[in-house]
C-alpha cells in the first residue's frame with residue numbers, strides 16, 4: 184500500500200484557518216444547536232432575526248476580508264457591490280417568481296453580476312495603491328448607488344426602492360450560504376491562488392519577482408470579494424423585504440469594514456467573531472443609533488492606537504492585559 | 517552560445533545616467549561576479565535585467581532553455597521575465613515576512629500551479645498531486661540549504677544569515693535557470709560567508725543554475741566567481757578572471773584605498 188503523504192497545506196499566516204473536516208463538524212453543530220434552541224423557544228423570532236443578520240454580515244465581511252485583509256487592497260465600495268446582488272435577486276423574485284428555485288437563481292446571479300462588475304472596475308482601479316484605491320472604491324460604490332437611484336423608478340423604484348420582496352432569507356438558507364462562503368474562501372486560501380494573494384499583501388515587488396502577476400491576483404481577489412458581496416446583498420434583500428439605495432451607502436461599507444478590522448485583517452475566524460460581537464452590540468444599541476456611531480469612532484481610534492493588525496482586536500486587548508500582569512510578576516525591567 | 521546577452525544597456529534617471537552602455541555576456545552554468553563601488557549602478561543593472569526597470573536603451577536577450585532561441589526581454593515585467601527563468605534576491609531582504617518558510621517557497625512555485633480554481637475549491641486529485649509536488653520540491657530545496665527543520669517558522673523570526681539563505685532558496689524554488697543574487701553575503705560573519713560560498717556553488721551544480729552575484733566582500737567574490745565584471749559610474753571598466761581583475765590598474769584606481 185502506498186503511504187498517504189502528509190502534505191502540509193496550511194497557509195502560514197492567514198490566521199484563523201482550520202482543517203476542513205472539523206470545519207464541517209463545527210458548522211453542523213452550530214446549525215443543530217441553533218435549530219434546537221429555536222424550536223425550544225430560547226431563540227425567539229426576534230433573536231432569530233439577529234442570528235440571520237449576523238450570518239449575512241459574515242458573508243459580506245468574509246468577502247471584504249479577502250480583498251482588504253488577505254490581499255491588502257483597501258476597498259471602501261463593498262456596499263455598492265452588495266447593492267447589485269440585492270437588486271438583482273429582489274427583481275427576479277418580485278417580477279419573475281418567488282419560488283425557491285428563483286431565489287437560488289437570484290442569489291447566484293446577484294453574486295455573479297457583482298463579481299463581473301468587480302472585475303470590470305477592478306482592472307483600472309487596482310492599479311492604484313493605498314489611499315487612492317480607497318477613495319476610488321468609495322467613489323465607485325457611491326456611483327453604483329446613485330445610478331440605481333436614478334434609473335427609471337418604474338424599473339428599480341428610484342429612491343423609494345423596491346418593497347414587498349418575499350422574505351426568503353430563512354435561517355437555514357442563509358446559514359448554508361454562510362457555510363459555502365467559508366468553505367470556498369478557506370479552500371482558496373489553502374491553494375496557490377490564495378497564497379499568491381497573501382504574497383501581494385506581503386510584498387508586491389518580491390511577489391512579482393517570484394513570478395506572480397500581481398494585477399491578476401488583485402483582480403482575482405476583487406472578483407472573489409465582490410462575488411460574496413453580491414451574495415450577501417441578495418440575502419439582505421430577502422431579509423429586510425424592502426431595499427432602497429440609501430441602504431447601500433458609504434456607511435454600510437464602513438459597517439462591513441469595521442467587522443473586518445476588528446476581527447483582524449486577514450483573520451477568517453476573527454471576522455466571524457467580530458461580526459457576532461458587533462451585530463449584538465448594535466442591536467443592543469438600536470434605540471440610540473447615534474451612540475453606535477460614537478462607539479465606532481472610539482473603536483477605530485482604539486484600533487489605530489493598539490495597531491492590532493492581523494490579530495483580532497479583542498485578542499490583542501486581552502494579550503495586552505495579560506502581558507502586563509506577566510511583566511509585573513517577572514520583574515524583568 | 518550565451519544564455520544571457522546584454523548589449524549597450526543604458527538607464528537614465530532624469531539627468532543621472534546610472535547605467536551606460538553596458539555589455540554583458542554570460543554562458544550557461546557560469547558563476548559571475550559584478551562588483552563596483554557604492555552607487556556604481558550594480559543593483560540598477562539587476563533591476564533592468566529582471567524587469568523592475570525598463571531600459572532607456574539597449575538590448576537584453578535570454579536564451580530559451582527549451583527551444584534555444586533568443587528572447588528579447590527588456591521592458592517585460594518581472595513576473596514575465598520570471599516565467600522565462602529569471603529569478604533574484606534583493607539587497608535589502610524582501611521575504612514574505614509574515615509567512616512561514618515553507619510558504620515563502622511555495623509562493624515562488626505559483627507559476628507552476630497546474631490546477632484550476634475549481635480544483636482548489638473542491639480539492640480534486642490534480643490539486644492534491646500538485647500541492648504534494650510543491651511540498652516535496654520545497655522540502656528538498658530547504659534540506660539542501662539546511663532550513664528544512666524551520667519550515668513552519670515565520671520568515672521574519674529567522675536569524676539574519678538564514679533569511680539571506682531563505683531568499684536564495686526562494687529564488688531557486690521558482691525553477692529559474694538564471695539567478696541574480698544582490699549582496700548575498702552582506703552582514704554575514706566570515707564563517708557564514710564561507711559556508712554561503714559553498715552553498716552557492718553547490719546550488720549551481722545541483723540545479724544547473726547560471727548565477728550572477730553582486731558582492732562587496734572581495735575575498736568572497738575572488739574565491740567564488742569564475743568571471744568578474746567591474747562597474748564604476750555605470751560603465752564596465754574591466755572584466756575577466758579574478759586574477760586579471762585583481763591586478764587591473766583601473767579597478768585599483770576605482771577602489772582607491774580599498775583592499776582588492
Ligand SMILES: Nc1ncnc2c1ncn2[C@@H]1O[C@H](COP(=O)(O)OP(=O)(O)OP(=O)(O)O)[C@@H](O)[C@H]1O
Nearest residue numbers: 529532534552553554555556557558559560561607
Ligand atoms: N529609482 C531610482 N531613481 C533615481 N535614482 C536611482 C534609482 N535607483 C538608483 N538610482 C541611482 O542610481 C545610482 C546607482 O544605484 P545602484 O543602487 O544601482 O548602486 P549600487 O551599485 O547597487 O550601489 P550599492 O553598492 O550601494 O548597492 C545611484 O546614484 C542611485 O542613487
Ligand SMILES: [Mg+2]
Nearest residue numbers: 558559560607
Ligand atoms: Mg546595490
